[in-house]
Structure formats: structure tokens, C-alpha cells
Amino acid sequence: MSNPRPTHQTLSVVVENRSGVLARVSSLFARRGYNIISLAVAPTDDPAFSRITIVIDIETTSVEQMTKQLFKLVNVIKITELDPSDSVERELLLATVSASGEARSQVVELVGLFDGKIEDVGYSTLTVMLAGDPARLDDLEELLRPYGITELQRTGRVALPRLERQAPRLRNATGKAS
Amino acid sequence: MKLTGAQALIKSLEMESVEVVFGLPGGCILPAYDPLLDSPIRHILVRHEQGAGHMAEGYAHVTGRPGVAMVTSGPAATNMVTPLCDAYMDSVPMVAITGQVGRPFIGTDAFQECDTVGITRSVTKHNELVMDPHELPLIIRQAFHLATTGRPGPVLVDVPKDVLQAEIDWWWPSDADLAASLPGYRPTTKGHPRMIKEAARLIAAAERPVIYAGGGILKARAAEVLLELAETTGIPVVTTLMARGAFPDDHPLCLGMPGMHGNYTAITAMQQSDLLIALGTRFDDRVTGRVGAFAPTAKVVHVDIDPAELGKIRKPDVPIVGDCRQVIGEIVKALRVLAQPGSGVAPPDRTPWRSQLSGWQERFPLHYDPQVEGDALKPQLVMETLRDSAPDETILVSGVGQHQMWASQFWKFNHPYTWVNSGGLGTMGFSVPAAIGAKVGRPDRTVWAVDGDGCFQMTAQELATAASERIPVKVAILNNAYLGMVRQWQEMFYEERYSEVYLSPDLPDYVKWAEAMGCVGIRVEHPEEVQPAIDKANSIDDRPVVIDFRTDAREKVFPMVPAGASNDQVVVHPSQAPGGERFVQ
Ligand SMILES: Cc1ncc(C[n+]2csc(CCOP(=O)(O)OP(=O)(O)O)c2C)c(N)n1
Numbered sequence: 001m002s003n004p005r006p007t008h009q010t011l012s013v014v015v016e017n018r019s020g021v022l023a024r025v026s027s028l029f030a031r032r033g034y035n036i037i038s039l040a041v042a043p044t045d046d047p048a049f050s051r052i053t054i055v056i057d058i059e060t061t062s063v064e065q066m067t068k069q070l071f072k073l074v075n076v077i078k079i080t081e082l083d084p085s086d087s088v089e090r091e092l093l094l095a096t097v098s099a100s101g102e103a104r105s106q107v108v109e110l111v112g113l114f115d116g117k118i119e120d121v122g123y124s125t126l127t128v129m130l131a132g133d134p135a136r137l138d139d140l141e142e143l144l145r146p147y148g149i150t151e152l153q154r155t156g157r158v159a160l161p162r163l164e165r166q167a168p169r170l171r172n173a174t175g176k177a178s
Numbered sequence: 179m180k181l182t183g184a185q186a187l188i189k190s191l192e193m194e195s196v197e198v199v200f201g202l203p204g205g206c207i208l209p210a211y212d213p214l215l216d217s218p219i220r221h222i223l224v225r226h227e228q229g230a231g232h233m234a235e236g237y238a239h240v241t242g243r244p245g246v247a248m249v250t251s252g253p254a255a256t257n258m259v260t261p262l263c264d265a266y267m268d269s270v271p272m273v274a275i276t277g278q279v280g281r282p283f284i285g286t287d288a289f290q291e292c293d294t295v296g297i298t299r300s301v302t303k304h305n306e307l308v309m310d311p312h313e314l315p316l317i318i319r320q321a322f323h324l325a326t327t328g329r330p331g332p333v334l335v336d337v338p339k340d341v342l343q344a345e346i347d348w349w350w351p352s353d354a355d356l357a358a359s360l361p362g363y364r365p366t367t368k369g370h371p372r373m374i375k376e377a378a379r380l381i382a383a384a385e386r387p388v389i390y391a392g393g394g395i396l397k398a399r400a401a402e403v404l405l406e407l408a409e410t411t412g413i414p415v416v417t418t419l420m421a422r423g424a425f426p427d428d429h430p431l432c433l434g435m436p437g438m439h440g441n442y443t444a445i446t447a448m449q450q451s452d453l454l455i456a457l458g459t460r461f462d463d464r465v466t467g468r469v470g471a472f473a474p475t476a477k478v479v480h481v482d483i484d485p486a487e488l489g490k491i492r493k494p495d496v497p498i499v500g501d502c503r504q505v506i507g508e509i510v511k512a513l514r515v516l517a518q519p520g521s522g523v524a525p526p527d528r529t530p531w532r533s534q535l536s537g538w539q540e541r542f543p544l545h546y547d548p549q550v551e552g553d554a555l556k557p558q559l560v561m562e563t564l565r566d567s568a569p570d571e572t573i574l575v576s577g578v579g580q581h582q583m584w585a586s587q588f589w590k591f592n593h594p595y596t597w598v599n600s601g602g603l604g605t606m607g608f609s610v611p612a613a614i615g616a617k618v619g620r621p622d623r624t625v626w627a628v629d630g631d632g633c634f635q636m637t638a639q640e641l642a643t644a645a646s647e648r649i650p651v652k653v654a655i656l657n658n659a660y661l662g663m664v665r666q667w668q669e670m671f672y673e674e675r676y677s678e679v680y681l682s683p684d685l686p687d688y689v690k691w692a693e694a695m696g697c698v699g700i701r702v703e704h705p706e707e708v709q710p711a712i713d714k715a716n717s718i719d720d721r722p723v724v725i726d727f728r729t730d731a732r733e734k735v736f737p738m739v740p741a742g743a744s745n746d747q748v749v750v751h752p753s754q755a756p757g758g759e760r761f762v763q
């Protein structure tokens with residue numbers, strides 16, 4: 001599959017889990033005029049640290065500058081640049097959709113096709129949930145739109161690097177490694 | 179040992195070998211001022227907190243040690259914002275301690291509460307609100323460590339009043355405690371050996387190299403090794419506004435200051451060079467002019483301790499993250515290896531380059547219209563007389579404006595740490611308090627502040643501080659009755675439509691101002707009075723002196739690269755360009 005040039009890049013930033021750190025990160029973005037698409041924060045397996053997953057709009061923001069500036073924050077421990085093609089990216093979507101009459105079964109079917117879930121049922125609305133690849137979330141969102149989305153909440157993506165499954169030598173041979 | 183938070187704070191400052199604190203007390207910081215009475219630390223009571231901040235900066239500039247300012251919460255903390263930003267822009271090591279309302283009141287809009295940590299976040303290298311009294315010694319130790327290592331900068335510690343009043347078991351964190359408490363802070367000081375070799379290779383082969391030395395040289399205490407690099411290679415050096423004194427102006431390899439008001443040769447040498455060796459510098463817009471047109475044929479070796487500076491403005495061919503002193507030392511060694519016979523590197527012929535440089539120097543020296551008897555006093559003449567009468571190693575401090583440029587242009591800086599100014603932020607009002615801080619740091623030196631009449635009025639109440647604390651600084655006001663630098667732009671770029679730039683030569687009366695503040699005041703209106711007034715000022719050592727030089731308002735600073743123009747378009751003094759043409763190379 002040939003992807004168009006990615007317009008985003010993901011940074012996985014491990015920070016000290018203390019008050020004010022998120023404010024430092026976000027005020028750095030504001031101060032330097034960096035554009036981000038989404039940001040998700042949660043503690044890591046070690047509660048002393050949190051992981052911030054930032055999706056950057058690389059058409060307007062230099063990943064290199066952003067990484068270097070972030071690194072200057074005393075509370076930033078580690079930054080991993082995650083190439084979209086080399087990482088597992090997931091996101092969760094919740095949407096409340098108008099679904100009465102005929103539309104109801106169509107929405108249920110659609111959500112089923114995507115392996116999503118109906119999380120709440122009202123007289124004329126449904127709240128649906130889908131977790132997965134952000135592009136699939138985009139697709140479902142678009143297909144639901146004609147029915148009337150009354151509430152939409154997405155978490156912003158979280159990501160981890162893909163696991164090494166081939167021996168490094170083999171990867172070298174395919175010219176992919178560095 | 180049980181101590182109050184306040185006692186622990188002062189003891190922590192003593193542990194950090196702090197000898198002087200600039201400050202002004204108030205409600206929330208009050209508890210800290212009590213143990214100060216029993217401490218050997220000298221406190222200098224300022225008249226405005228901005229003054230305390232600039233004094234701390236002036237002290238840090240000349241001593242290399244962190245300046246310390248201590249003030250209360252709310253309005254005092256906001257008064258500290260300008261000096262913090264100034265120190266941030268110029269990488270000045272400084273620790274600011276602010277009082278804060280007691281912990282239970284935080285977030286309630288209590289009297290004199292403000293979000294100091296929030297407000298100062300983007301103008302400090304780091305800041306911290308102390309919520310646990312037990313952590314106070316550690317946070318102070320961190321503050322000094324962060325302010326003085328890596329790329330230096332200001333650090334603010336915000337201390338709630340009840341933290342100062344709490345009781346703690348005194349402890350002083352070990353090096354290991356400190357390191358463990360800052361897991362994300364590991365500045366790189368050693369340059370990468372492969373990059374150093376690569377840099378040496380480019381330097382050895384360059385035909386038109388220029389060393390572009392910035393303020394980082396001074397921060398890294400690298401002036402000596404810079405001299406060694408220049409002398410072993412014979413490569414000429416430009417010193418930016420922040421680096422004046424890092425390389426002696428008297429040295430035959432010194433080309434002087436580049437940039438918007440730099441001298442023709444320094445600007446043009448960079449423009450035409452084939453290799454810029456950028457050391458502790460950040461390609462500031464005042465140096466580069468229009469970036470796209472800056473030094474178009476040059477390769478770039480860029481050494482800086484802050485990785486974010488490499489590639490921020492100009493992509494280097496050889497980026498080296500590291501401490502300038504260490505890296506330059508290694509480059510010199512690598513060059514020695516390359517210079518050994520049999521290394522296969524033929525040294526390039528740099529004679530054409532040298533003669534081109536000296537040609538420019540001869541054709542476009544710094545110049546101003548000579549003083550004519552009976553005409554208004556030339557500010558440049560004042561600068562030259564001041565320079566020629568100053569004892570060796572005099573420290574020169576300046577404000578921001580035309581006088582700052584003349585100070586930098588006409589002084590001869592032959593020693594590091596003899597020039598103190600506000601480069602990055604361009605803070606009017608910097609010079610009087612910064613000079614006071616400098617004199618406190620180096621009481622053995624003569625300290626002259628060259629100030630503008632506009633700048634002077636922003637912070638000159640600190641002369642009362644200087645007089646009462648017996649800090650004998652000297653201030654030369656180049657009083658052109660105008661916000662001169664702005665006037666110059668309006669003259670040149672706004673068709674002489676002068677808008678809100680006139681101040682008046684005698685309102686206020688600067689001599690009376692000086693006298694009212696316990697200083698000696700002298701007025702100079704005519705050229706023949708310049709030398710005697712300066713001699714008199716130099717002879718006074720028991721109180722501050724202010725000289726009100728009434729200078730010619732029509733004088734402009736030349737050369738000049740207009741904002742947004744390329745550095746190929748240096749506007750030289752009109753007498754050097756008879757047709758009024760710009761020199762386009
Ligand atoms: C706090 C602050 N306000 C405004 C400016 C903009 N500014 C730069 S130079 C200048 C004029 C300074 O006048 P003066 O101190 O008389 O110096 P001169 O240029 O006349 O030598 C002004 C207003 C500034 N740099 N700093």
C-alpha cells in the first residue's frame with residue numbers, strides 16, 4: 001500500500017509525573033507557535049512518570065525543533081519520535097447519533113461492520129464507541145455524519161513503536177533500518 | 179537540627195556561597211528577612227524590584243556567579259518579569275526567590291497572590307513552587323545547579339509564606355540527591371569526536387573562514403581557548419554584541435562587531451566567507467539580517483551547548499553540541515594533528531582573503547563627522563574620550579538605543595567580562611541597576627554606565643540605592659533629548675515624521691536628579707568640557723557620579739543594515755558613500 005506523505009508525526013514523551021508539567025509542555029507549544037493535532041496524557045507503568053502522546057502537524061511545525069525544545073524542559077525524561085508507519089496508533093471515539101425509525105438499524109449495522117459497540121441507547125439516539133486505528137475512526141465518523149451526530153468525543157491518539165520481529169540484519173538488507 | 183523554612187532558605191543560600199542578595203521585602207517574603215539579619219550574606223535594598231533583577235544580572239555578567247534577587251509576592255513578582263526575561267534571552271545565570279501567599283490561600287485570589295510560576299514559565303529556564311517545606315533545600319540546590327550549568331539562565335523559586343514558617347529537619351542534598359532529583363537534566367558538554375574532526379577538516383581547508391563568536395564564549399569561560407584557535411589558524415574573529423570582550427579588539431585578527439550596526443568589514447566578511455565557525459552564538463536576526471540572504475556561500479560549523487540552537491535558524495554542515503571551551507580545545511588539538519607534515523592536507527592560500535579584509539577595513543572604518551567648534555556635542559566624541567580616559571579593565575555597561583551601539587562600536591574591549599548589556603531583550607532601563615550589580619561583583623573595577631536619557635528615566639531611582647549602599651558607579655547620559663534610536667528610524671524610514679520621540683534636554687534636570695539621589699551631578703554642553711568632566715568623575719570614588727552630556731540629537735548610528743534587508747546592503751556613513759548609495763557587494 002503506498003501512503004501519501006504523512007502530514008503528522010507522533011511524539012511519545014515521558015515526563016516526570018508532577019504538577020505543572022503538562023502546563024510547561026503546553027505553554028512551550030503556545031510560546032513557540034507549534035501546531036499540534038492531539039495530545040493524550042496518562043501515567044506510565046511507573047507512577048513517577050507520565051507519557052504524553054503528541055500528534056504534530058508537520059506541515060507547519062518542525063519536529064526536530066519541537067523535540068529539541070521539549071528536551072530543554074527539565075521535567076522531560078525521554079522523547080521517542082514515532083513514525084506513523086512504524087508504530088501502533090490507536091484512538092477511541094464516542095459519538096451520539098440520531099437514530100430513530102429506519103436509521104436505527106442502519107446505524108447498528110454500520111457500527112457492527114466496524115467492530116464498534118453500542119454503548120448507550122435512547123429513544124431516538126444511540127451512543128456508539130469505536131476504538132482502533134485513527135483512520136478507521138475517521139471513516140466511521142464520516143459514515144455516521146449523515147444520520148446526525150449530536151455529540152462527538154475522540155481521545156486523541158496514543159501510540160507505541162512496533163515491535164521488532166525481524167532480525168536486524170534482515171531489516172538492513174531490506175534497506176529499512178537505521 | 180530543626181530550622182524554620184525561612185532559616186533553611188537563608189542557610190541554603192549560604193551553602194551555595196551566595197555573598198549578596200538584591201531585594202526588597204514585603205508581606206509573604208517577610209519571614210525570610212528575619213534570619214537574613216543573622217547571616218553573613220549582604221542584602222542590597224533596592225527601590226524597585228526590576229532594579230534587583232538587573233543588579234543580579236549585572237553581578238552575574240561580570241563574576242560568572244549566579245546573581246540572586248529576593249522579593250515578595252504579587253506586584254513584586256510581576257516587577258521581576260522583565261529582568262527574568264532579559265536574563266533568559268541573554269543566558270544569564272540568576273536565581274530569583276519570590277514570596278507567595280500561604281498554601282491554604284493559593285487559588286483564592288488572596289491579597290497579593292499571583293500565579294508567579296505560571297507568569298514566569300516562559301521566561302525562566304525552570305521555576306518551582308515549593309509546596310513541601312522539607313523540599314526547600316533541594317529546590318534551592320536545584321535552582322543554582324540549573325541556573326549555572328548547561329546553557330545558563332534564570333531560575334525562579336516561589337515560596338509560600340507558611341512554608342517559610344514551617345519547621346523542618348535541616349538537610350543539605352548531596353550530589354547524588356541532586357542528580358536523582360533531576361532525571362531529565364543531563365546537559366551535553368563534550369563534543370562528538372567525529373564532528374570535531376569534521377570541523378577541523380573544514381577549518382583547515384577553508385579559504386575565506388570567519389570565526390563568529392557569541393556570548394556563549396563568555397558563558398563557557400572560553401576566551402583563552404578562542405584566542406588560541408584564532409592564533410593557531412590565523413582566522414579572523416567577529417564578536418557579537420553579547421561577545422564584546424571575548425576576543426581583544428586590539429588584536430590584529432579582530433574584525434569587531436557584526437550585525438545591524440556592526441562594522442562594514444565584520445558584516446561583509448561573514449557575507450563573503452566560505453566557512454563560518456559559529457561558537458556559542460544563535461544566528462540572531464540582528465546579526466543575520468534577512469536570513470535567506472545571509473552568508474550564502476558559507477558552510478557552517480556550529481558549536482553550542484543548547485542542541486535546540488543547532489539548525490534553529492541556519493542548518494549547520496557540522497553541528498556540535500557541547501561546551502565551547504571543551505569543544506574549541508578539542509578542535510585546536512584536531513587541527514594540530516592535521517597540520518603535521520604528512521597529513522596530506524595542503525593549507526589553503528588565504529592571502530587574497532586577508533587582503534580583501536584589510537581593504538575593507540581601510541575603506542570603511544567606523545566614522546563620524548568630526549566635532550566642529552561651537553556645534554552640538556558629538557556623542558561619539560564623548561565615547562572616545564570616556565574610553566581613552568578609562569583605567570584598564572574598566573567595566574562598561576549600557577542601556578538600549580543609539581548610545582548602546584556607540585558604546586559597543588567606539589569602546590575598545592580587550593578583556594572578557596568588561597561589557598554588560600541587554601542584547602536579546604533590549605531592555606531600556608537596564609544600565610543603571612546592572613552597573614550597580616556589576617560594581618558590587620567587582621568593587622575593584624571602575625564601572626561606567628553609558629545611558630540614554632530615555633533609558634535613564636526608567637530605572638534611575640536605583641541611584642538612591644547606589645548612594646546609600648556606597649556603590650560608586652559612574653553614569654554618562656548621552657542626553658540627546660530624544661528616544662534617539664526610534665527617532666533615527668522615523669528619520670530614515672518614516673520620512674522624518676517624528677512621532678512621540680521628543681523628551682526634552684532639561685526636563686528632568688539630570689544634575690539635580692543626581693544630587694537629590696546623593697550623587698555628584700555634572701553637566702557638559704561643550705566639547706572642551708568633556709575631558710575635565712570625565713577626569714573629575716574618574717577621580718571620585720566615594721559616591722556615584724552622573725554626567726549629563728548634552729549631545730547632538732541629529733547624529734545617527736552608522737553603519738546600518740535596515741530591518742529586513744540583506745547584509746549585502748550595508749548603509750555606511752554618508753561621507754563614505756558620497757552619492758548616498760548603499761554598498762552592494
Ligand atoms: C522597555 C523598552 N521600551 C521601549 C523600547 C524601544 N526602544 C528602543 S531604543 C529606544 C530609545 C531609547 O532612548 P534613549 O534611552 O534616550 O537612547 P538613545 O537611542 O537616544 O541613545 C526605545 C524607545 C525598548 N527597547 N525597551
Ligand SMILES: [Mg+2]
Nearest residue numbers: 630631660662
Ligand atoms: Mg536619547
